[in-house]
Amino acid sequence: MNYYVTTSIPYVNGEPHLGHAMEFVMADVLARAARKSGAPVIFSTGTDEHGGKIAEKAAELKIKPQELADQMSEKFRKLIKELDVEPDRFIRTTDKGHIQRAQLVWKSLEKDIFKHKYVGWYCTGDEEFFTETVVKENNGICPDHNRPYEKIEEENYFFKLSKYNDEILKAIESDKLHIVPKTRKNEIVSLLKEGLEDISISRPKDKIDWGIPVPGDKTQVMYVWFEALLNYITVLGYPEHEDFKKFWPANVQVVGKGIIRFHAAIWPGILLGLGLPLQKELYVHGYITIDGKKMSKSLGNVVSPHDIIKKYGVDAFRYYFLRHVPSYEDGDFSWEAFETAYNNELANELGNAVQRTAAMISRYQGGIIGDVPGQEHDKGGYDKALAECHFDRALDEVWEQVRGLNQYIDQEKPWEIAKGGDDDHLREVLAQQVGDLLEIADMLEPFLPSSAAKIKHVFESGVVKPLETTLFPKLETKDAGNDQ
């Protein structure tokens, strides 16, 4: 069974942040878990690079938009690498292939595309359109610039999204397009019940020219969002490539809650217009706050993923954002909470369990491990959690076993058995510990790949191979570089 998982592709307007990092990691867990099961997997991610914002910013920096996009895209690539995230594809919306295929999509969609005059209220101060409601609220005068909104007409191409409203609604209600978590599904269902409007999918070129040309109309470029969404199929080589035929529809698309409308309404609409099946599942994660506050440049509370990784290591990073940020809700990051989780759960509970087991086998049995029992624990809860993208609960399940192991050790007291001289029993108990650890390592593999590999390395061969450094070295608290 082929497995296709995607992340949303970040807009290269800003620096990579914790939210991006978390999304990459989540999708990576799904991809690794699927690969582990032996399925052919494509895990794709990339960057979204067109649009007015990029053009403006490039102009500010006095470089070409493409140069800016190149630089920024590279930063995301670097982050992915640093996170131990291993996508199979990295698509850029400025890739030639994407551009050509997006144009093919446009042509296939032509039956649902029409030209329409968009009438909006525009403020030249903001260089932005405002909705009827906003304009009314302000009595027709922009409060920021104290000048009246202008009524502007702009000719755009529109996509007949409304036409597909009911079909999308039906797919979502029946879970043919399964939206996780349920609250997100409800949100979208109620939105669809109100009804979707047709959407503008192009911009006049004289206004924004950093975009993909609309086929057959030199005056218009595709609206960024429209074209960016197409990455999910252009990356597979829509329409003719084998991969597309084999891997679409996607098994899971991972997105943040802020862009759910695009992925649960507009994107399905486009797919239906193309006569393609919808993605099977849309997993929507929440946002990350820092010390309980929204992260923002103006608050100056932005924490770079890189700083965390540098200090604690990549697996600790993955661990925190998978377990301590609720999979179905918003979560918080603070250095303090991170450190607590690192010390208690990773170092003291897991790391130490590995350490004490390895130490006892080395000390009492010269490193020789007895007959290790196979899988003994019920993995049902873990599998279910993982299938539901409940990463936090899946790790809860793993830690239940970690705790169980520490309890087991304290109950059996191998150090006392060793004194008593019952070698057979001792060997059995220690082998049991090893069995538990290997099971734990196995479950940890998609989540903390390098730690899982280390645990396996220590015990797998039948002889304990001590680690050069402990699994999660405990850090002496409050050193530099940590601005609480």
Added chain:
RNA sequence: CGCGGGAUGGAGCAGCGGCAGCUCGCAUGGCUCAUCACCAUGAGGUCCCAGGUUCGAGUCCUGGUCCCGCAACCA
């Protein structure tokens, strides 16, 4: 009356009709294999407010208060 989500021990959460639970933090005891780690026990809650349904309500219903998202062109 635009739509939706939430309010449970100091903190973060679970429970969604049947003795209020988990993790952290705190206190006490045990152990010594281990990264001064591990294990056990305990203290701590008018489950936002007011009504109602029920033998029984964090859990269902009605009303209210307070927070937080979304509300079509910024991706």
